Amino acid sequence: MGDVTRFDAVAEHERTRAALRAVVLRLVRLLGDVPDLEAASGVPVWTVGDVGAHLAGVHFAYSAGFTEGAVEWDALLPAGGGSFSERIAAVNATSIGLFGGEERTCIGEFIAERSEMFLRVTEGLPPDTPVDAPWLGLKPSLTLAAATGLMLSETLVHGLDIARGAGLPWTIGPDEASLVLGQSMPTMMPLGLDAEKARGVSLAFDLVIKGGPRLAVVVENGAATVTRDAPPRAYDCRITAEPVAFLLVSFRRMPVWKAITYGRMRAGGRRPWLAMRLGKLIDSP
Template identity: 70%
Template structure:
């Protein structure tokens, strides 16, 4: 079946930190957009809204690795809400955290909090536990996952702002692979739409060009995502360019376009099941 070499979590975590450090100045340069009220790459959100959300993201992640200054009980819905509902509520509230006045990305704040996050977490192991309340009361993830999520938010929302402002923005394949490797295994599972997944049994072999490989197994309302999994039989193999899969996952590129352009293809015993993966994973 073929395997890929195992990865070094410490080395990959440091590469993710370096990528985050490099993207922050690029975000700051996006702060002075000519029209904050222009439509962004996110439906119903202006360029200014996305910029404000991005600043709130940096605030949130700094809060959970430092002094916990955000009172999450005033931001999040009840504990029994679904994962996708909690994320949607967090996204909506993020605009209000900065006054909801539609200003574009507060560059100084993003630069300050991005640097603060990197400084506070310097030298910590990638497996260091971090409590992220917006994923569920008491939910613990790892520093590697949080760093990957900060990078993904910065790259994808940077693209949203740039698209609305008519500016250039590039996401490199190495950056995309880091995001997919660091955050995707942890975040796909809670994002599963358990109602749609009930009674479903599918094993996906997800191969990202350049070396990343994930086994995504859906079994009667549950999902497991395993990196560099032992050999097994799969129903569907999905092979994709890293940037393409990142943008398809975040609903920034339609899957039909990725397939038509040859940047994503399906194979295996039941290749037609490839579209089910996107249907089973909820998007807030």
């Protein structure tokens, strides 16, 4: 079965907080260097400015639950709750309209302010502190660890989208990617499961991130669970991947064939051909 990576939840959460603070500073510098906010970004139909506005919305949403009155999420989300994809699409559409025209030149300052506010008011709180996230359809909440990991993932990945559109450099380090995968994937992968495609499916994946977390991804009866440090069990397929490659493939920023061709991801175990099914069963965030 191989060794299982053990982790200290508190220490990893603190590293994630430090990484978020550092990546936001890099993002602010990147936004300040963007020559044209109307240029196409790495996200189809979104401009560089749209991606920046979306990121501002992300940092506002996560900090709002700790710093001010309740947001009227019912007015922003699809009637009846909607699917995971519908909720995300609705909030994304709202977020890019938060800043317009000349206001977009101040997006970096806003993100820095809201991110620092989030980090300040959550300092010293346990990683399992509840954080409301109605846009994800979670009842009652995320953990603080997952929320911090999600903020880091959004900043890293959308920083790449902005850089690609602006023709500027942007790096995602393996330690940063590993923190995202360990902190946020156990929450986000089950949420992104396509229940229709998963109907009648029974599969277990051993996801081994080099130098990072090891996750047991189990799809059973139209639901998924993702567990760190899972007890030994039989798996249908083992996926071994470099952290940055798996992050980019998960967010559809790198085609899986490219990660495989360059030796950054490989499948093994009893039924290695099932590795391709994981990406078809779980939508990107």
